[in-house]
Amino acid sequence: MSGVPLSWWLVLATALFGIGALGVVTRRNALVVLMSLELMLNGVNVAFLAFARARGDSLAHAAVFIVMAVAAAEVAVGLALAIALFRHGGNVDLDRARRMKG
């Protein structure tokens, strides 16, 4: 573990973030979008922890825990929205959900 260089960790974090972002932007299913969001958050977490280890500074761990708590809350809200969406329209297709505007 200690033999893995920082840059590799960062590549992993960026990849996770990028895959998540791509999913958020392109997928139409609300559940997949939520999962992609989790990927992005975890990509960020990986980056935090990688820097923490490289610098020998444990303060970033706190940030990671906050992110996890926020992510949990976000999932709770997001899933509630998805269920409301499903009850309303019979599916969780985000393109159709746009009709709610106005």
Added chain:
Amino acid sequence: MHALVRDNVGTLLWVVVFAPLAGAIVNGILGPRLKRGTVSLVGVGAPVVAFVASALATWGLAGREAVSTTLFTWIQAGPIRVDLSLWLDPLSAVMILIVTGIGSLIHLYSTGYMHGDPSYSRYFSHLNLFLFAMLLLVLGKSLLLLFVGWEGVGLCSYLLIGFWFDDMAKAVAGKKAFLVNRIGDFGFLLGMFVLVFWMEGSLDVPALRDAVDMGGGHFVPGGTGVMLVTLALFLGATGKSAQIPLHVWLPDAMAGPTPVSALIHAATMVTAGVYMIARLNFLFALAPTTMAIVALTGAATALFAASIGLVQNDIKKVLAYSTVSQLGYMVLGAGVGAFGAGVFHLMTHAFFKACLFLGAGSVIHAMAGCQDIRLMGGLGKRMPWTRATFLVSTLAIAGVPLLSGFFSKDEILYKTLALQPASGPVAGWIGPLCFAMALAAALLTATYMFRLYFLTFSGELRSHHAHPHESPASMTIPLVVLAAGAALAGYVGLPIEHLNFWEHWLHPVFEDGAARFVSTGSHALEYGLMGVSTVVACGGIALAWALWRGPLTHVPAKAAAAAGGFYRLVCDRYRIDELYDAIAIRPFQALARVTHRWLDAFGIDAVLVNGPPRAVGWIGSIVRVAANGDVQAYAAALFVGLAVLLWLVIP
């Protein structure tokens, strides 16, 4: 008793002013819910109370120069201080007696005339409000308070001319009266502004008089400043008293109910201009040039209006032009320095013209609304009281000896010739010219008034639809009282030194103004002129008899045909209205259309008001494309932005 009254004149003055106001408020607010009898009682009771209080106050005033009473300080701003003060001097005493006395009779008459009108209480409310404003005008100690009354009577005049406002023509007549008066009011205001500067904050008439007595400052006899100020004030008088060039509103004002014409547009409000000049006689007398202009305006108006009165066929229009003409006499009197004579004519005119208007109202009432004298005739047999009172008043206005109009008109004529300004560059021909015009007007007055009388009351009824009948007692009683006044009012001012109670009574008010004029007349001239006036009056009556009753009845039509264009010009009231329409109203309306189109509709509405929201809307319609509600698109934009930022930041 006299001592008690004497000590309470101040209180009585407040009763005089506020009794009509109370009547106006009661009838104005509660009127529609009250019974007719109660409305009449309040409406007629208020002026009667005011009249009794006026009579007592005048009695209490006797022997003193003036009584002043202050309620509170109305305006206090730096050096400017205006109190709500009333001021009773011999002149205002005469005026309040005329206003409340004739006002009471006309209110009584109105209960008969307006009987059955759906807006009965509104009518009495406005009429009482008018009396309040007129009494405030007359009694105001400060010029500013006088102006408040001045505007108040203008407002009531407007309200009562347009009393039947569902008739468009009547509503327009009211508006015209109001607007024309505004022009005069502008002059009045301008004069007051200058005076308040000169006086360093006070507009009280007694203070002004003291300042003029002291002389110095701006109050230089013959000075340009005084001339301009008095001219501005005179502009106000021409508006209110319907003198050339602002006479155009008065004939149209006949659209109001006939008692209103009698009270406001004959006996009281229209004399406010004359009253104002008389009130400020000491100031006007300082400016001989202004006085000459006043005299010429009065004489020209007297002649000019009389000539129009000769060809009118509407009974009220004839009387309206007659009023303009008689107001011309009063202004002429004031202009030649005979202030007492001007106010004397004001008083006698109030009696006979109110009686004539009320008589005309009685006739119109009997003819079921018809006002065209060509359709009347023979009414004398059916309406004996109306006819008798109308005849007395017609004789009085024509200047037949021993009736009131003879004494007052003759005094003006005599003083026009006799009085000269003691100093000042005024041409000698002005007096004789004014006299000639006034004498010609006197001839025309006798002629057109008897034309009116013969066409209305003599001969046979020419309308086949009307069934005339005598009016009820509530209308004939005021007629009889006014006719008695028209016959006898002149005897307070007999042209005999020791019996001229009128001049003696008003002497303290006019002595300063009169001192600036010298009399070149003599008793021979005075009595000679009486003979001339008598001949002129009788000649005018004989002419009217011959032309409209006697052997020459075919002549008027022929003369009209021979005069052709000139006759039509006179019939069209010299087309003054058309002239104003062309030079003032239409350019003004064109200007209004341009400003409406370009300043208002385009500049303000389109650009300033609707411009910003429209621009915002336009920008929004473009930007809206980006805010389409697709969260994923927002996220994509976010990531693209992030990528760009990173690319820029990371070297």
